[in-house]
Amino acid sequence: MTIYAKLGYTLLGLLIVLNWGFLMGATFRKIGARVAGRYGIPFYQPWLNLLKNISTRTTITHGVMYYIGPVFRLTGGIGLFLFMPMVFTGTVDGPWTNFSFEGDLILILYFQVFGMLGMALGAGQGGHPYSAMGIARGLAQHAAVELPLTLAFISIAIQFDTFSVYKIVAAQQGGIENWVLFTNPFAAATIILAMLGAMGHSPFNLVKAPNEILIGPATEFEGTYLGFMQSAGSILHVMEAVLFMNLVFGGASNWIELIVKTFLIYFWSVFVGMVFPRFKIEQSVTWFFKVPLLLGFLAIIIYSF
Amino acid sequence: MKDLIEKLTEDFKISDVVYQRPDLAFVTVPKGVAISLVTELRDFEGFSHFVMMSCVDWIEEGKFQLLYLLHNPKTKTDVGVKTFIDRENAEMASAHHLWKQVWTYQRELKEAFGIDFPGSPRVDENFVVEGWTEMPHMRRDFNTKEYSQNTYFPRPGRETNDPAEYMRKKLYPNEPITAKKQDNDK
């Protein structure tokens, strides 16, 4: 495959992911509305919001990092997409593997932080106290989520003897019984629980905590900046789901499968969020140090003997 | 209650005792002993809870009447200590040392009536209105309507109606006025 074709496929994939992210966000809102007995927003509302936001006439800037923060965030989302093999087509040089030849699971794991870093820097330059509070909470929660998640990732890497996401997906092909969900249930359980923290929905949404600390890190962002952040958020949500899909649920062999699986993964966190109220930060940190951490240890212990 | 008041009458020159309810009495004392009486009630008679403090503008007499309402949580009784102060250059001894919440009441009275409480902490700060330059707005001689009309661009053509009258006219224009009087008689 030529580099141009690769680039074309990648851009197309990015477009699909962005729009699917918006649609998924709208669906989440819609589900929330239906649970509350409301009609809810129209499904195209996110696009309208984006359009409105990037068409504001006045914008402010607090300084360079305020500018660059959203850029970091969006680059974080796009980069995550670039390093992730999206659809398994049987060949590593396939059309939807993006630039995953450049790095493996570890790269993806650490590149997740890139977006968060941008958010932190941009929000910091805004000088708003609530932004800083949100970031502090986010970082604490991230560290707590990271521990069980890392254990589960290591467990999966031991299981397949590789860090390559593509190879992990390939090893899960050939039927539902080959999924990590069944072949390595402890790691899968760890990821399924820790995922809730990574997705950042209730009960782990203290980072944003609307109406308590306004909207957390994004408090000072408006207009185009906000539009960028929304886009990045959509991409990141899809990519988180794709990551967990690739690691635990056997990957996807076509876009329809990807959409169905990511929807279900996403729905899991939405479902939990509908049921449980928000945790305080010390509660969420200790929560991850209990059951998910224990499961993560089990996932490793069964492979260390 | 009665015993208590009688016991204190001599020492604090209490006059004008009103026994409102079995557990509520109002006494009037001269300006100079009001704070002493409040202190006495707090420290020796168990009226440890400061309920509130308020002011009435007796413009005709040229007086402000201050009221300190105290509560005894053991006997569940209340005593209101009233005192009159001059309306001109109104000034009263501060009671901020007795309860901290008195600060706020005195700040309010300073703003609303212009009564000064020398020594009370933060007494000069804004309480409800910000940047008020007129006469204290709760004094009866302050003409709020005139002030509002001069200041806030009243919308021309605004009419004021008696709501009952207006609704009757609008909703039941043909019915005679009978029911209202009967209601009142009952």
Place this chain on the structure above:
Amino acid sequence: MSEKDMNDKVNEMLQRSEANVKKAEKSFIHPEDEEREVVAPDGSIIKVNPIYDYFSGEKPKEEKPCSGIIEKFLNWARAESIWVLGFGTGCGSIEIPPLVTPRFDMFRFGVQMRPTPRQSNAFIISGYLSVKTLKRVIRTYEQMPSPKYILALGSCTINGGMYYDSYSTINRLDKYIPVDVYIAGCMPRPEALLAGFTKLKELIKEGKGEKANEYARNFDEYKANQKKIIKDWNMPDYNW
């Protein structure tokens, strides 16, 4: 005391207290906002003016709409995505929460609440507005990105309503900030609010939602009115 005597006395006191007030007229600068000096690490002295140093305070400019079909398209998007600031300024704010309940459900109209003015484009002035709150309203309104819309709720914002003679509430909101839609009533029901939103959407789609520009155009006039009643002005002329 006869009635005449009493009137005389009252008049006399009125005159005297006016004199008192004039004598006691003071500048309303909070101690925190007075100019102060701080010592820099190298020992030099820095003068700080808390009211102006921290703010950009530049006057707003009129922002030209895009032309033709593009503006129409953008207006459609703006109309369908109204983000309301969650700021209840008066008693009418109690009418807003029902809007998110299943009975009224404003989300289906593309209306939703937002906690920060930076991300909102509509502001509901809900009912009576005291001078004290007006200051906060002005600040918040100015911080919202343009284009922005004001819905004024209840008769108090129109002509003072039942508080027309109060010393501390304003009578006409449009003298201080431009209003897009008035929703009459005391109080208007949530249905009326929804009707107001529909009206606002119509206005926006017709290209009439340009009140932010009007504010910029008549900025001095608005500012003069605002400053007339807000005596302890402790902010820059325009809050970015």
Place this chain on the structure above:
Amino acid sequence: MNLISPIYIVAVSLGIAFFMGLLGNKAQRSSFLILIAALLFNTVVSVQWVYALATGLTDPTQIFTAGFKPPFSINLLMGLNESVITALINIVGVLGAFYMMKALKKNGTGSQVVFLVLFMSLNVVVLSRDLFNIFVFLEVGSIALAGLIILQKGTKAVSAGFKYMLATGIISGILLIGIIFIYRFTGSLNIDSIITNNPMLKQGAFVSAFLIIIAIVLELKSFPANGWGLDVYEASHPGIGAILSAASATATYFVLYKIVEIAGSQLNYYISLIGVVSFVGSNLLALKQENSKRLLGYSSIGQIGLLMIILGFKDILGENTTYVAFGILVSHYLAKAGLFWLSGIVKQKNIKDWAVTRKKPYFLFLMGTFIFALIGFPPFPSFFAKWTLVMDLVNSGNISWVVAILFGSMMEAVYMIRWFGYAIKGENENIESFKIDSYKIIPVGIVAIALYVAGYFVAPHSEVGTAINFIPLYFVAAIFILDFLPVFIKNTIAIIGMALYFYFVYPNLDTLRLIFEAIFMVGGILTLIAGYAYKGKRAGFYPVALLMYAGLTAIIEAQTTLQFFFGWEVMTAGSYFLIIRGKRSMPHGLSYMLFSIGGAYALLTGLGMAHAGQESFSMEILNGISYLPYWAYGLLIVGFLSKTAALGLHIWLPGAHGEAESDVSPMVSAILLKAGVFGIVLTLIGMGAANTQYSELAYALGWLGAITALAGNLMAVFQEDAKRLLAYSSIGQLGYIVLGMAMMTHLGWLGGFSYVINHFLYKAVLFLTIGAVVLRVGTHNMYQMGGLIKRMPLAFIAVMIGIIALSGVPPLSGFAGKWLFYNAILDKGWYFQGAIMFFSGGIAFMYLWRLIHTVFLGQLKDNHRNVKEISIWFLIPIYTLLAGIMVYSMKPQWVLQPLGNMIAKWFPEGQLQWVGETAISQYGHWAGSLVAITIIGSFLIVLIILMLSTRKAHKVKQFDITYSGERPERPETTHIAYNVFEGLYKAMWPATIPLVEAWWNKVTEILHNIADVTRRIYSGNGQVYVAHIVLFIIVSYLVIIGG
């Protein structure tokens, strides 16, 4: 050659003493000159003998007094030992007399006569070979000394003098009984004939030998029967203290040295035992001392104890005995004389009040010289002596003795360094200053110079000392002499010197050493560039900084273990002086020094074990240690871990790095810590690299590294002080390195080395930048900063890149380490250690964000409105290092490939494969430069889009934020900066309890309590002291001879 006979020492001294007695008090001035002349004459006599004997011009000479041969007459022997000892004594006599000029003149001719008689008797004691003669002159000496003690006014001195007489009286009684007995058994009083007759063959003679030796031992003020001696040291004139400690003790020790033979070697063990009890006991008790002269007294007794140990081990030490004994003796003699004299100049009793010396750099230089000579630092003779002693003791299997000796030395270091810390950094506001008399300081200066000279001459005499490279030290000395020059010139000289040295040295180094040498030298040059930002003279900075670098380079170049240890100690001393330059660094400098010395002693023992059974001292002996290998490698690792601040040994680091000066922090953090890593690497190579022989040791080391990483990072999160935050972060980062090295696989080492380079780069950047910011804003507390991005954009960029690199976020260089570590732990199977490490990485994000947010983002404080960008001299090294980070990030293969080739020498298995830009391990792949290009490309695209769409953005100021309709009141109340991670603290507080610090505090407390309780035996009562002496004799008798 015609030499003046030593008999003239006696004759001239006695003659002049009589003459002076005749003169009386009439001619005070001239009588003092006569005294000096007499003492000078003595000195000349002994020195010419030293010269003659040392150069072999003459043979040792016996002098017979009464014309008969012994045993019928008194004979004096002038051998090399005797000549040196008498020379030492006489020199201290001249200098001491000069020092005491005022006191001697004031007290009249009588005191001068006594002084002269004292020295005459000391000379005779040394020279005499006759027991009774020795006894007589010991008596003469002690009477003279008692007279001199009473010179000092006050009842305390009188009572001390009386107690001294009492004690020496008892002791001489014992001695006399012993002499009588021995005469009964051997019929001779001549030492040589007694030895040749070997009285031990005769029944009962052993008791006589015991009595004689125990008397001399008591005369040396053995612990615990030494209360009288301590009182004398405390109460008498400091000049007398110096004579007592330097001359009298030296002479008495020599007596012991002479007569110990009479008991054959049977008493040697017990002499060592008494010595070790003295050494450890008195140094332990000194912990609680606050009186400077009494402290010196304890130290003197301890040193004599050490000398007794050496004497007792002379069979094992063999021909090294004299060398070791002289090394310790000379150091002690010079240093103690100097310190006593200094204490007379300062005139402060309490050691805390020595803070008056703080502003007197030359005074402190003298004091530092003496103290470092006492505790055995290079280049002083005691260092070489201690090295040889430990080597020989370990070689002969006397490990417990080594432990005891090093424990005693450690205690001595504790109180000496603490004292020095007070002098150099104590609070001195309310203390009266003092005046330095030139006649007092000259003798001190002479002994200080003598110490350096002695060190220089002693070094080549040790077995391997000849190879020590003194060039860097000469350079340090030159810079010290040039200390009066302004910073700019000194800095330039230092940089040029280091650059030239590096240029000449680097071709001779292998890759491993080149990496570390580059970190030390290039890093050193870069951090020195920052020194241009300082104005004035910056007195004392350059010598100590260069001293540290001299030590570091000596470690790298070391061919032998002695060179290595020499460099290690030089580096420790230099870094100690660097650290203690900080404003509030006194306690941190102390704890740094103590952990360093403790670590160095572990190292010394380990090196000794490595040497055991081997002839060579080459560094090769670390490979495959055969003698107690687990202990040896364990001790070596512990020694090096004390420098890398592993958990348990880390408590010195946060304070030391946090309080140090702005450009010192990167020196001691980014650079100095790598010395410990270098040591660990050497040890691990020695352990046989790929072998799994010592896998338990490596396993333990790995866990230690992981837990250190977690603890360091977690503590960093809750710091409010920016530099302490970075210091804790260093602990964590070093934990990663230790873990990586402990894995003992190719990937583990690659990760470890990758971290070594990376940590050097970004920690230097961060410390330099934060240090420069601190210089500008004048506070360490992060919550007092904020919003500085607007004032210092360049500093901000540096910190931003630094923290991204540190956190390991791609595309910057930190990710290389993370990626390698993931692969390595999978390879090794250390999953839990790995998980802990990665959790620490997650925690690291928190403090890194804190660092950038609370300092550079958020609200600018009012008083920082006009602060300037950090100094250009800081920016130059910072941006040079940033360029290094960027190159490493863009082309990781340029660094990782050579590293891989180097490591393949020891770990040939599990190498990375490089396909073009992509590194492929067994588990994954990573194309560093492609990733960087991809990320930077998409970043730029997004940035351009945003810039186009917000080109009209209105620039606002700091309070233009939404504040719920209000406006912020102050930047301080708007900036979220204090106790930011409160929620995390609520969840994790049990992990932040400083257990290690509490443990060390407890240890210190227990030691101090023991000292405090034990020293109460010194009641100050003369009878009690006598009882001590008698008890000591009885106990010794029971132990040695048995009931």
